[in-house]
Amino acid sequence: MDWSKIKTIFIIAFLLLDVYLIYEYMQLKESQKAEDNTQEPIAKTLSRLDIKYNKENLPMNNQKDQYLSAKSKTFSAEEKTALEKELLKGQEVTIRDGIILQSVLKKPISVGDDFNPENLTDFLFNQVYKGSEYRFWEKKGNTITYYQHFGGKTLFRNLKGALTFNINEENKIVSYTQTYLENIKEMDEKEKIIQPLVVILSLFTKSYIDSDSYVSKVELGYYTQLDTSAQLLAPTWRVIVDDKDFYVNALDGEVIQPETEEMKVE
C-alpha cells in the first residue's frame, strides 16, 4: 500500500472527526452560556410582573457561603462576679438558666423619643459583654432588640444571640437581657448561594408575594429554625417585601414562612 495514500485517507478521516468534535464542543459551550445568562431574563420577568426593587440595595457580591455552627455561652458564677467588677460596673447582674444574663442598670440611659442606634453604641461597646458583636434589629413597643452578627452578617432572630433592652415610660433604658453564641465556626466548604433576584422570583412563584410588590431590602445573614443551645445556622436571605419579612435559605431555596414558624423545641 502507498504510504502517501494512507496519509491522505487519514487526513480526511481526522478532518471529519475534528469537524464533528468542534461542533459538539460548540454545542456544549452554547448550553453552558445559556445557563449563565439566566440572570438577565429574571430581571426582565420581574419587571414584567411589576415587582419593583432597588437595584443598589441588592447585594450582588455574595457568591458563596457556608453553614455556621455555634453554641450558647454559659455564664459561670465566677464569671458573673468578675464581669460585675469590671465591664458591667453599675449594673445588677443575674444569670438565668446558665445562659441568660439579666442586668438592671443603676443609672438608666435616656434614649429619646426617636431612637437612634448610634446613641447607644458607646454604651454597647464599653458596658455590655461582647457588645460590639451585636447589631440593631428593631424597636418595638418598649423593647429594643439587637442580634449578634458574624462576619458582618446578622444571625437573624436568634434567641440565643440576642440583646434586648427594656425602656420605661420616660424613654430610659432600665434593664436588658442578653444571650451569647460562642464558638461560631464556619462549616464545610463554601457553596454557591442563590442570588437575590432568583430569591425574589421564587417568592413570587411560590405565591408568597403578589405581582406589583415592592422589595425594599434584601440582606444576607444566618438563620436557624430551631431554638436549641447548640445550633447549626444556614446562610439565609432576609427579603423585606412591603414591610413583611421573608427568610429564604440561600443554599436550598426553602422559604421559611414569617410568623408561622415555631421555635419551641419541646
Added chain:
Amino acid sequence: MKYENIKSIILTFLVALSLLLYYLLWTDQGENIEAISGSTMEQERIGQVKEVSQLVKPDRIYQHINGTHYGTISVEEIEDIIETLKGFSFGNFQNISSKIKSVSSFLKEQNDSLEIRFPGEVPFSMYKDLLNIEEDNSFDFDTILISYKANNENKAVVYFLSQTSKKVYESTVLATDINRLNAFKDNISGEQSTYLNYFSYSPNDQYLIYLPVNKVEVNKYKYFTREIESISLKKALFTDPSIAQKEIYTNWEEYTDDSGLLRIYKDTHIVSFFKPSGITYELSEKHIISNSIDLINQRGGWINDYLYVGRDDERKVTFRLYNTNGMPVFNLNTELSDIRLYWENNKAKRLITNNLVLTNTNTPFDFSKEKASSGEEVLNYLHNKKRLKKEKVQNIVLGYNMQVDSQNIVSLQPTWFYQYDNKWYQLYEDETGGKLDGLE
C-alpha cells in the same frame, strides 16, 4: 517529497487537535455528571419498607354462633379471613346511621355473624383498595360485621361500623361469597383452635366490648434487643446528614441542622425528630394515614411489627407495637411501644419512635405461661373503682406491659388495659402486693 512533508504535518496537527477536543469535551461533561450524582443522596435504610396492608389491619375476630361468642387474635386466622374478603363483591353502600339508636345494642343483636375489629378508625376510601372494592365513600370504620345469613335475593349483609364516631354503613355481598367463610366456622372448636369463649359487655350505648369467659392462658415474653446506632438514625432522618451537629447531654444525644432536631434519650430509648418546616414535602394528595406510612418508609423504614391504632383530631397518627402472638404492647409511662407522627397544615412536624430492635422474636427466652384474669374479674375490678364513669369506657383489652431493663432486655408481661376517655390505663396498677398485673 516536500508535498508529503506538509501532509505529515497536517495529519499530526489534526490528530493533536482531535485529542485536545476530546479532552475538553470529556472534562466539561465530567463536571456535570458529578454535580448530578451529588444531588441525589439516598436516605439510610434501617428497617423495612411496608405496605398499607401490612400496617392497617384488624387485630381481633369474633364469631357469633348460636348465641355464643368465639374470639381470636391469631395473626394467621385474621390474615386468612382478610384474604377471603378480598374476593367478595361488595356493593350498595348505604348510610343507615340515622336508623341506629345505639351502636352497641345494634352490634349485640347480630347473631350468626363474623365480626372484624380494627384497633383504630380506618378511612373507607383507603381500605377499599385493599379489599378490591370499587365503590367509593368517605366514612371511617373500626368494625366490619358480616352476616352468615343470606336473604331471599341470595345476598348477605355486611356492615361497616364505627363505634368511635357512631356510624353504620350497610353493604351487600353475594351469598356465594358468604359460603367461602363457612370454613372458618369450623375453626372455633377443636384441639388446634385459637378461639376462646367471650361474653359481651356494653359500658354505654356506643361501645360493645367482648371479654373472655374464663381465665386466659398467655405466654410472657423476653427479648434481646439491639440499639439502632444514632449515626444511622441521623442518616435516615436528615436530608443532608453530613452537616448535622452532634451534642451530648446528660440524658440525651442531640443532632441539629438549621431546620431539624433529633434527640435520642439514653434511658428511655425514645427517639424524637422535630422539624417545624415539615419532615418531608413530597407527599401526594393521599390520606394522612397513608402519608404517615410513606413518610416512615422514606425515613428509615419499619422495625418490628406495628399496626395503625388511631389518629386524634387529624393531627396525631399512632402505630403500636404488636407481639408475634397478635397482642398489643403498651408502655404507659413513656409510650415506648408507639410510633407517633404529628401533623400540622399537611406537614409532619414531629416523629416520635424508639431505637430498639427486638432481635429474637422467633426464639424468645423465658417463655413461661401465665394466667390472666377472666373478663368477669376484670369487670369486678373496674366496677369497684368508684370514680370510673361507665360512659367513658371505650375498650378493654389484654395486652403486654413492656419494660426495658438496664441490659436492654425487653420483657412483655401480660396485663389488662382499658381505654377511658381516649386514654389507655392499666388495670390493677394501684394495687400493691397480692395480685400483680391481673395475674394469679
